[in-house]
Amino acid sequence: MAVYSVIVHVSPLPGVLDPSAAAVMRALPALGFDGVSNAQIGKIITFDVESNNIDSARAEVDEMCQHLLANPVIEIYSIDIAPANESVSA
Amino acid sequence: MSQSTIAIPVFPGTNCEADVAHAVTLFGGIAKVLYHDETNLEGIDGVIIPGGFAHGDYLRTGAIARFSPIMPAIEKLSQKGVPILGVCNGFQILCEAKMLPGALQKNVGMKFICQETGLEVVSSSPITSRLSQGTRLTIPINHFEGNYTCDDSTYENLVKNNQIVLRYTDNPNGSRDSIAGICNERRNVVGLMPHPERASEEILGNSDGAEMLRSFMDAVVSSRMALPA
Numbered sequence: 001m002a003v004y005s006v007i008v009h010v011s012p013l014p015g016v017l018d019p020s021a022a023a024v025m026r027a028l029p030a031l032g033f034d035g036v037s038n039a040q041i042g043k044i045i046t047f048d049v050e051s052n053n054i055d056s057a058r059a060e061v062d063e064m065c066q067h068l069l070a071n072p073v074i075e076i077y078s079i080d081i082a083p084a085n086e087s088v089s090a
Numbered sequence: 091m092s093q094s095t096i097a098i099p100v101f102p103g104t105n106c107e108a109d110v111a112h113a114v115t116l117f118g119g120i121a122k123v124l125y126h127d128e129t130n131l132e133g134i135d136g137v138i139i140p141g142g143f144a145h146g147d148y149l150r151t152g153a154i155a156r157f158s159p160i161m162p163a164i165e166k167l168s169q170k171g172v173p174i175l176g177v178c179n180g181f182q183i184l185c186e187a188k189m190l191p192g193a194l195q196k197n198v199g200m201k202f203i204c205q206e207t208g209l210e211v212v213s214s215s216p217i218t219s220r221l222s223q224g225t226r227l228t229i230p231i232n233h234f235e236g237n238y239t240c241d242d243s244t245y246e247n248l249v250k251n252n253q254i255v256l257r258y259t260d261n262p263n264g265s266r267d268s269i270a271g272i273c274n275e276r277r278n279v280v281g282l283m284p285h286p287e288r289a290s291e292e293i294l295g296n297s298d299g300a301e302m303l304r305s306f307m308d309a310v311v312s313s314r315m316a317l318p319a
Contacts, residue, residue, distance in 0.1 A: 016239055017264065019196045068157070071150055071186065073193040074239055
């Protein structure tokens with residue numbers, strides 16, 4: 001068994017209205033930051049997981065996302081995974 | 091027929107169970123408040139999942155609650171045709187559990203909304219059978235994540251199968267097509283964001299929710315008559 005570091009990125013499904021991002025998009029111009037578009041607000045979930053190899057770890061994390069970490073009805077997710085002693089690229 | 095027994099599941103963070111239990115009693119039922127680790131629902135004739143913040147609504151509303159030990163037992167009852175109602179957080183939990191389609195996300199405008207809200211009855215269901223289509227009601231809402239969201243094909247199915255039960259008259263939270271409540275295809279599982287139990291008797295200043303809860307108790311009696319003893 002090896003330990004893998006995982007970063008799960010959860011973001012709103014494209015096309016689903018993102019009220020928090022809409023609020024940010026309204027607030028930024030008010031502060032004088034112009035030219036900002038396509039804001040999205042999601043979540044980053046990080047953890048370590050034990051598994052036989054990186055493929056089985058990835059499959060397990062994918063299942064975690066399907067069941068709990070993301071709601072596929074309104075969210076998409078992506079998974080970054082690497083052996084725990086190497087750094088995972090965010 | 092003996093009184094009907096309504097299970098009211100309580101998760102850590104649920105806060106409307108006493109109001110729902112009071113309303114169930116008011117309309118002739120026996121309220122049985124059950125903790126979320128209960129798996130035996132023998133003798134239960136209907137379920138009302140009350141509002142609150144189950145498991146703190148961490149991650150997403152209802153995301154953790156849906157894995158509580160009581161949920162498979164509730165789903166089993168729903169497959170027998172037993173009426174299941176989710177109010178507010180209960181609606182969110184039923185969506186996360188895939189017992190109802192779609193999801194509830196943050197209100198447009200990013201505000202927690204606590205106010206009386208106009209509703210219109212769209213179709214007959216376990217909470218609207220006593221109300222004709224087009225009936226206007228005023229019922230309180232109290233939520234941050236009440237913005238009903240679903241993809242186009244889910245929405246087309248809701249319309250095609252007449253599963254939209256209630257619409258807001260003045261969409262306060264950005265819900266798709268002003269949806270305030272829906273039911274499943276079989277029409278025995280219903281979720282709505284407004285709180286009929288908070289408007290169920292004159293002393294509360296509003297009794298518009300009474301006919302909804304009486305409808306639910308009717309549905310429970312019909313389901314008991316349809317089920318093998």
